[in-house]
Amino acid sequence: MKTVINNYIREEMFPNIWCPGCGNGIVLGAIIRAIDDLKWDKNKIAMISGIGCSSRITGYVDFCTMNTTHGRALPFATGIKMANPNMKVVVVMGDGDCSAIGGNHFIHAARRNIDLTAIIINNMIYGMTGGQYSPLTPTKKFGTTAPYGNIDQSFDLVKLAKAAGASYVARGTVYHVRQLTSLIKKALNKKGFSVVEIISDCPISYGKMNKMRTVVDMLKWIKDMSVSKKAWEDLSPEEKKEKFVIGEFLDIDRPDYTELYSKVMEEAQKMGVSR
């Protein structure tokens, strides 16, 4: 059965490399539906990713795509957007890609408020390398490099993005697909740096290490742990600890970097005669 998805994928790349039940496929579908709703010209979309299972997404979609180096997708995307502000530039990253090796690039892209959409597939683990803990692995959960339980405190990407200067920040999950699609659509449409963190499942690495052996176990866990912003406020501090708050957290208007730079160009052209 052909669906809207078929209009946007590179069929020769299928079957994909992802494990059965991996959340990456759900995110792929949600991104495509959001883009289809927006009726964007495929020739004007650049989708850039880093390295990881999640970052393989760029191989599957029929846009201008680039699978870059681990953690560096945002600076590559910054160059593209600066050179051609007419392109819609979407960046897809894993949790390790975005928040560990790419953490510095993430806060600086947010600080510049450059008009990119950052989509982070947070499966709370390094999937591709086999299940090591990441900066988004919750405390006490297990990874192959945290065999006695993770003692690290995890980042809250929503807070991080807000504090660093993003214009739009939201969190969704692969269980709540409709909401996810609409959050992505809003982020794509936002002028400025927009961020959607997606709580996702990696049954193979995260699930296996944390006693959720099936995809159903994992999705049920994500469902049970997710609360809306409103419901979150009524929880006790103890209850809050393990939950994922989902929804929109920031939606403001601020001039984006390419806009500010075009003012610099105007100014420089007025002033400059020096060769």
Next chain:
Amino acid sequence: MNKLKRNVELLQGNEACVKGAILSGVRFFAGYPITPSSEIAEGMARLLPQIGGKFVQMEDEIASIAAVIGASIAGFKSLTATSGPGFSLKQENLGFAIISEIPCVIVNAQRGGPSTGLPTKPSQGDMMQARWGTHGDHSIIALAPSTVNEVLTLTIKAVNFSEKYRTPVILLLDEVIAHMREKVEIPAPEEVEVINRKKPTVPPEEYFPFKPDQNGIPPMANFGEGYRYHITGLIHNQKGLPTSNPQEIDSFIRRINNKIQENVKDIIIYEKYFLDDAKIALIACGSVARAAERTVKLAREEGLKVGLLKLLTIWPFPSEEVNRLAQQVDLIIVPEMNLGQMVLEVERASRGNCEVVSYSRVDGELINPIEILGKIQEEIKK
């Protein structure tokens, strides 16, 4: 009267690099401050927005080269500049530019290393890093000017080579060349040969982004121009998609190496001083070549048949020229501001046809003409 607007200006090496870059069509710069390269970033920040170009100061050197590659694929000729520690950070994405065949220029104003080393002193310690700094089998183009005028002309060459061969090109300055001031004749824009990347001539549905033309170089469509395709740091097939087919892997790796190795005639640039009758040859580059040129004059005054091969292209290494020279002379001396890096290539290329000796200095001071002359006399006495 000559109608061309050709100005003579007193310029610093780094300023000449900015001029050359702009003349060759560079319209994007991303960088991170580091001595002795910062004047390049400062010049770009001031000039690029005046002429429709863009400048961005990134959070580090890794991000800088990433942004440069991104801007290049979006259609802007792009350049970044750095020194030792920053050059080390750029190595990973340098490899990405090589494998994805995205043109860009990386200027490395060499300073003493390793690590923070000697920030304000010259060095030639990165000759081998320029060749082999990023992992995996690859070829690279690296050029090394020895005058401020050459900084300008070789910057233009570097940009042109990057576009022609779809490869990153490294411009190796050193602290002396970067900071010294000399008279430079600025060519009028219409005098400058500017090479642009070859664009596809086929419609998008017939385009194979990594299918080489007869010269081994795939025509390049910029993002946003109607050609949609995939770029990856994984070994890929002609469509740009990852491959694990041994034949495709082999032919890809060989092609990205051969496209440079098979064009050495076009890429290799050098100058000869008094080599015709020489029995002793100096081989040098960068600021050391300036001293060596003077040494040749001093030696000739003493009646010694000394000449100089000044290398402007360092990589690919001019092996053929060096081999020919080794058959002519009895002795080659390679003075360098490192513990002997280029001399290894000279030895390899000479194939035992003459004696090859190294003259090194690593104390942060320039090699002077007198000490090279001293080395010549010492070798003659042996």
